[in-house]
Amino acid sequence: MKKILLTGSDGQVGQELKQTLTSIGEVIAVNRQQLDLTSPNNIKKVIQEIQPNIIVNSAAYTAVDKAENEADLAFAINGIAPTIIAEEANKIGAFLLHISTDYVFDGGKNTPYLETDVTHPLGVYGQTKLAGEEGIEKKGDRYVILRTAWVYGTEGKGNFVKTMLRLGKDKEQLSIVADQVGSPTWSYDIANTITQILSNLNLTETREIYHFTNSGVASWYDLAIAVFQEAKNLGFPLNIQQVNPIITAEYPTPAKRPHYSVLSGKKTANLLGYNAPYWRDSLKQMLTKLYEK
Structure with missing residues (x-):
């Protein structure tokens, strides 16, 4: 049976991975208390002690605006740590799956970003995530970098x-x-999707980047409207009467964000043999789960 080391087990994706990954192996899940990603020695120690066959790195520094003032911390977690994980994975012959982000792109396109498109992050968060990707590509033997976007969960x-x-x-x-x-x-x-990728790939020789998001496109305004419509239907307590669309300039933030960050899921769909669920369908499922909690 495969032994899977899961980092970031308390995060939005990590908590789901604790369940889904059990279908392909024994999951050893570690959170930030058990694995200090700012400590290279701690990273090496944990990986050497566990000796996993697969490492799924779902841990990250994700505070996009705070990263502008905490660049060193963000870089340690998002840039240096994944590189060290890739090096340690090589030493024990483990496969690495690492989660990255749409923020490695600048949003200048108007068609979905391909895995091969040129990266150009606008802010510190995106820069540190790109540094992690580059470190894995440089040091890793067997890996998948999975870029995703606009993540939410229960x-x-x-x-x-x-x-x-x-x-x-x-x-x-x-x-x-x-x-x-x-x-x-x-x-x-x-x-x-991560579980399906690990089930479908030849883990002995893969060095690839994949994109995965739910299908379809929305603005933050569209998403807010959809949340309120679906939540009202389910019976969530809401007082909201009106949602006004505004432009980015009317809501300045410390970090610049890409105006267009739609990722193409074609490569992943070709690998798995099915298309990603439509975003509104998944939103409804998530809200239903949240309402029932």
């Missing part, structure tokens, strides 16, 4: 969908950015 507090539910309960009116476009993606679908 676990954790810091995702857009749960923030909308909280604000929609307290406020009658909200203004939401309508000129940033991407593909909202349920953490469960990411975890399921």
